[in-house]
Amino acid sequence: MKKYLALLLFNCLVALAVSAQQLRTITGNIKESTGNQPVANAVVRIKNTDVMTASDTKGHFSLKVPVGTVTLEVSATNYKVVTLTVNDKQTSVNVTLHLLQRLVKDRSRYIMQDVVICGEPPAPTPAPTVKSAAPKRNMVATQNYEMVVSGVAANNGRVSYAPSNTEDYSPINENIFHAVTDQPLSTFSIDVDRASYSNMRRFLNNGEMPPPDAVRVEEMINYFDYGYKAPTGKDPVAIYTDMAICPWNTGHQLVRVALKSKQVDTKDLPPTNLVFLLDVSGSMDEENKLPLVKKAFRVLTEQLRPQDKVAIVVYAGAAGVVLPPTSGNNKQRILSALDELQAGGSTAGGAGIQLAYDIAAKLRKENGNTRVILATDGDFNVGISSEGALTRLIENERQKGIFLSVLGFGMGNLKDNTMELLADKGNGNYAYIDNFEEARRTFVTEFGGTLFTVAKDVKLQVEFNPSFVQAYRLVGYENRILQNEDFNNDKKDAGDMGVGHTVTALYELIPTSKKGESVNWVDPLKYQRGKIVGNQKEVLTVKLRYKEPAAAKSQLMEKVLPYDNQEIGAAPEDFRMATAVAAFGQLLRRSAFAGTATYDQVLSWAGTARGEDKEGYRAEFIQLVKKAKLLDKDEKE
Incomplete structure (x- = not known):
């Protein structure tokens, strides 16, 4: 018997050695064509397989491939x-990636010229004079115009005008696949913001494709209402999980992790102390800025109860109080103060925030809800303007129980990155108000969710079972990723859920292969054991931590997902809708992980998932997809 065992062991070792000899390593560097900068997170795969790796921050990659000639596919977002x-003789390659043509055009819109002319462009004349036209007030959608002096041969010596754009978005380094044997845990903070969706809608309705970094896929997914059941136990949040075959890569699977916070009747909510912090600087003097701000806050004022109080602080060249704390039963006084606001001056944003917090501190009471609501286009250029100083101020006030929500307005100089950061640090929501309907939804339909927190510092940690999952990637949430150690650290800030909020997260999974193919993120670990603890049919375990609004210690919840291999068409309606939105977001971003998804497929998936759609948001989504299909002329090459 020992002889046979020894022979079997020897044969296994020989087989392993032969297998190892059939693989070789290819290394390389990936850079972009403009500036020779390295491209991080580029996906390098053997074409039509899941054997892949990703470039590091220096653009370097290393991939194990079979001996002989192989075809590699290199893709990166944008x-x-x-x-x-x-x-078979090559061991290294250098790859140059080119920006998509649409993105080159988008990038050119952000280049400011030396001469800026305010107001409408003058009518063409044979020999225009190069000077500033007088600003026109009370115009609909007034824009700034760049003056570009073209060469005589190119433009007959005429002066051409083009809208300027100083909008600012933080870059998104898209999540990549992680091997479960290397990183079995995925940890992130939840996000209930939806500013990215309404901002994307603004671009498409204006006949433009949105900048890729303006598209945060998780905010697009979470824009929609999903029919998750509210929790019935002691916890303020319920967890739901399910899975289906991934429609944009049918060799993969898609997992949905969904949360629903408890419902509370408005009359049972605690007294609310609000400070409206309104930007009235010169940049707000456009129809879709300050006039829309007034309409939005009029809608909010109508929702106030007698026990609620409101103060109004404005800021431009300086900050000031235009309405002292006023009871919610004196709505006319609040509305009159809003009506009298006018725009003009520079933007002392930091000074305004400090004054608003000073008033909020005087209003704050135990067991009450105290919140500053900032409305701006995000252009902070006077006073406390550095991100560090602003975030430290907001974090200190958050610890005192005063939260900050941020509403973005307008176009042309939207500082999306600043506003998102401030709302995150202030335990509040960030929304972009592109029209009156969005204002109504924020302050009427979702009044409780916008203003009342039921669970704060909500964190998710997912552990994957290597018996079923070889690798995974979280779709979206790039700026919400946490270290695994942060999950049990109650001092680590995370997202918050308001009354009736839903949160949806999707994971794309590469199943454990029966053929032995594997992703190559890192070399195999030497000391890890293959022992699996728990039920062998468990695909993953979701852990959630949250705090009660006034608590410092978190509570733990868990949910297990059993294996299922259903087609996406058989999945619940809400799952199909979230999948369609995720695919659309990846198409807008030109994601390296969009797979085989097309606009027509998104239309098909969403078309079967409209449901009741009482507010018409899903029908509107379908129209936006159709617009994007027409606008997006670039082809994947």
Whole structure:
């Protein structure tokens, strides 16, 4: 018997050695064509397989491939796909990626010229004079115009005008796949913001594709109402999980993790102390800015109860109080103060925030809800303007129980990155108000969710079972990723859920292969054991931590997902809708992980998931997809 066992062991070792000899390593560097900058998170895969790796921050990659000639596919968000053939003698390659043509055009819109002319462009004349036109007030959608002096041969010596754009978005480094044997845990903070969706809608309705970094896929997914059941136990949040075959890569699977916070009747909510902090600087003097701000806050004022109080602080060149704390039963006084607001001056944003917090501190009471609501286009250029100083101020006030929500308005100089950061640090929501309907939804339909927190510092940690999952990627939430150690650290700030809020997260999974193919994120770990603890049919375990609004210690919840291999068409309606929105977001971003998804497929998936759609948001989504399909002329090459 020992002889046979020894022979079997020897044969296994020989097989392993032969297998190892059939693989070789290809290394390389990936850079972009403009500036020779390295491209991080570019996906390098053997074409039509899940054997892949990703470039590091220096653009370097290393991939194990079979001996012989192989075809590699290199893709990165915002870049054209590159396909190359590597022969059996090559051990290294250099890859240059080119920005998609649409993105080159978008980037050019952000280049400011030397001469800026305010107001409408003058009528063409044979020999225009290069000077500033007088600003026009009370115009609908007034824009700034850049003056570009073209060469005589190119433009007959005429002066051409183009809208300027100083909007600012934080770059998104898209999540990549992680091997479960290397990183079995995925930890992130939840996000209930939806500013990215309404901002994307603004671009499409204006006949433009949104900048890729303006598209945060998780905010698009979470824009929609989903029919999750509210919790019935002691916890303020319920967890739901399910899975289906991934429609944009049918060799993969898609997991949905969904949360629903408890419902509370408005009359049972605690007294609310609000400070409206309104930007009335010169940049707000456009129809879709201050006039829309007034309409939005009129809607909010109508929702106030007698026990609620409101103060109004404005800021431009300086900050000031235009309405002292006023009871909610004196709505006319609040509305009159709003009506009298006018725009003009620079933007002392930091000074306004400090004054608003000073008033909020005087209003704050135990067991009450105290919140500053900032409405701005995000252009902070006077006073406390550095991110560090602003965030420290907001974090200190958050610890005192005063939260901050941020509403973005207008176009042309929207500082999306600043506003998102301030809301995150202030335990509040960030919304972009592109029209009156969005204002109504924020302050009427979702009044409780916008203003009343039921669970704060909500964190999710997902553990994957390597028996079923070889690798995974979280779709979206790039700026919400946490270290695994942060999950049990109650001092670590995270997202908050208001009354009736829903949160949806999707994971794309690469199943454990029966053929032995594997992703190559890192070399195999030497000391790890293959022992699996728990039920062998468990795909993953979701852990959630939250705090009560006034608590410092978190509570733990868990949910297990059993294996299921259903088609996406058989999945629940809300799952299908979230999947369609995720695919659309990845198409808008030109994601390296969009797979085979097309606009027509998104229309098909969403078309079967409209449901009741009482507010018409899903029908509107379908129209936006149709607009994007027409606007997006770039082809993947």
